[in-house]
Amino acid sequence: MGISFGGDDLVTAVYTNGDTNTLKAGSGLSLYVGGMVTPLWIGDAAGFGVVGNIGWKYDNVGGKNADISFSRFPWLLGLQTLIRASEHGYISIAGGATKEPGARLAGSGDISGQADLQSQLGWMGELGSYVSSGSHSAWGIGLRYTKVHYSFGGETIDGSNLGLHFTLHVNP
Numbered sequence: 001m002g003i004s005f006g007g008d009d010l011v012t013a014v015y016t017n018g019d020t021n022t023l024k025a026g027s028g029l030s031l032y033v034g035g036m037v038t039p040l041w042i043g044d045a046a047g048f049g050v051v052g053n054i055g056w057k058y059d060n061v062g063g064k065n066a067d068i069s070f071s072r073f074p075w076l077l078g079l080q081t082l083i084r085a086s087e088h089g090y091i092s093i094a095g096g097a098t099k100e101p102g103a104r105l106a107g108s109g110d111i112s113g114q115a116d117l118q119s120q121l122g123w124m125g126e127l128g129s130y131v132s133s134g135s136h137s138a139w140g141i142g143l144r145y146t147k148v149h150y151s152f153g154g155e156t157i158d159g160s161n162l163g164l165h166f167t168l169h170v171n172p
Contacts, residue, residue, distance in 0.1 A: 001029070001030065001031050001032070001165070001166055001167075002029070002030045002032070002144070002163045002164055002165035002166065003028075003029055003030070003163060003164055004026055004027055004028055004030065004057070004144075004146070004161040004162065004163030004164075005024070005026070005027050005161060005162055005163070006024060006026035006027060006160055006161035006162055007024040007025030007026025007027060007157075007158055007159045007160055007161050008024065008025045008026075008157050008158045008159070009022050009023070009024055009025075010022075010023045010024060010025050010068075010070060010105060010157070011023045011061060011068050011105075012061075013061040013062065013063060013066075013068070015063055021061045022061070023059060023060065023061045023068060023069075023070055024059070024161075025070070025150065025157050025158060025159035026146070026148070026158070026159045026160055026161025027059050027161060028057045028058050028059035028070065029057070029058055029059065030055050030056065030057040030058075030074065030163070030165075031055055031056050032053040032054065032055030032074075032165075033053070033054060033055065034051065034052050034053030034054065034055075035051070035052055036049060036050065036051040036052075036080055036169075037049045037050055038080065038082055044084060045083070045084050046081060046082065046083050046084065047081065047082040047090075048079070048080070048081055048082075049079070049080050049082075050077070050078070050079060050080065051076075051077075051078050051079070051080040051094050051096070052075075052076065052077045052078075053074075053075065053076050054073070054074070054075040055073065055074050055075070056071065056072075056073055056074075057071065057072050057073075057074055057100070058070070058071045062109075065109050065110045066107060066108065066109035066110040066111040067107065067108045067109055067111075068105065068106070068107045068108075068111060069105070069106050069107075070103070070104070070105050070106075071102070071103075071104055071106070072100040072101070072102055072103040072104070072117075072119065073100065073101055073102040074098060074099070074100040074146075074148075075098065075099055075100075075101075076096055076097065076098040076124055077096050077097055077098075078094050078095050078096015078097065078124065079094065079095060079096060080092060080093070080094040081093045081094075082130055085129075088131055088132040088133070089129060089130070089131045089132070090129065090130040090131075091127075091128075091129060091130075092126070092127070092128045092129060092130045092140060092142060093126070093127055094124075094125070094126040094128075094142075095123065095124065095125045095126070096123065096124060097121060097122070097123055097124075098121075098122050098123060098124045098146055098148060099119050099120075099121050099122065099148070100119040100122075100148055100150075100159065101119050103116065103117040103118070103119050103150055103159075104116050104117070105117065115152060116152075117150035117151065117152045117157065118150060118151045118152070119148065119149075119150055119159075120148070120149045120150065120151065122146065122147045122148035122149065122160075123146075123147050124144055124145065124146040124147070125144070125145050126142045126143065126144040126145075126165070127142060127143055128140050128141055128142020128143065128144075128165070128167075129141055129142070130169070135171070136170065136171045136172070137168070137169060137170055137171060138168075138169040138171065139166075139167060139168055139169065140166070140167040140169065141164070141165070141166055141167070142164075142165045142167070143162070143163070143164060143165075144162070144163045144164075144165050145160075145161075145162050145163075146159075146160060146161050146162075146163065147160045148160060148161075
C-alpha cells in the first residue's frame with residue numbers, strides 16, 4: 001500500500017467558502033499485490049532478482065453537489081537488489097517499467113460523466129528497506145518515484161509522482 005503525490009492538475013474543486021482542492025494526475029492511495037524473486041546472491045551480502053506488482057490507485061475531490069475521481073490499475077516489472085544492512089535488514093533498490101492502464105476520470109452529481117485516459121509506458125525507481133521479521137515474513141518501507149504520462153484528446157498529461165510505500169512480505 002502507498003500514498004503518492006504529484007503530476008499535472010486534472011481538476012480543481014472550488015467550494016462555496018472559497019477553499020480549493022486539486023485532483024492531480026499522479027496523486028492517490030494505492031494497493032498492490034506482487035512478488036519478488038531473488039535467486040542470485042553474492043554470499044549473504046547482496047541479492048539480485050526481479051520484482052513485479054499489479055494494483056489499484058485512486059484519488060478524488062468532491063463536495064455536496066459533485067465528486068470527481070481518478071482511478072487506474074498500475075503494474076510494474078523491474079529488477080531489484082537487496083544489500084545487507086544488518087542481521088535481518090536489507091537496503092532495497094529497484095527499478096523498471098510501469099504502466100497504468102484503465103485510467104479513468106469520473107464525475108458524479110452535477111458533474112457526471114467519464115473520460116478514459118491512455119497510459120504510456122513509463123519507469124519507476126525505488127529505494128527502501130526489507131526487514132525479515134521471522135522465517136516466513138518481512139516488512140518494508142520505500143520511497144518510489146514513478147515517471148508516467150497519459151494521453152487524452154491529443155494532449156499529454158504528466159502523472160509522475162513521488163510515493164511512500166509500505167509492504168508486507170510472506171515468504172513461502
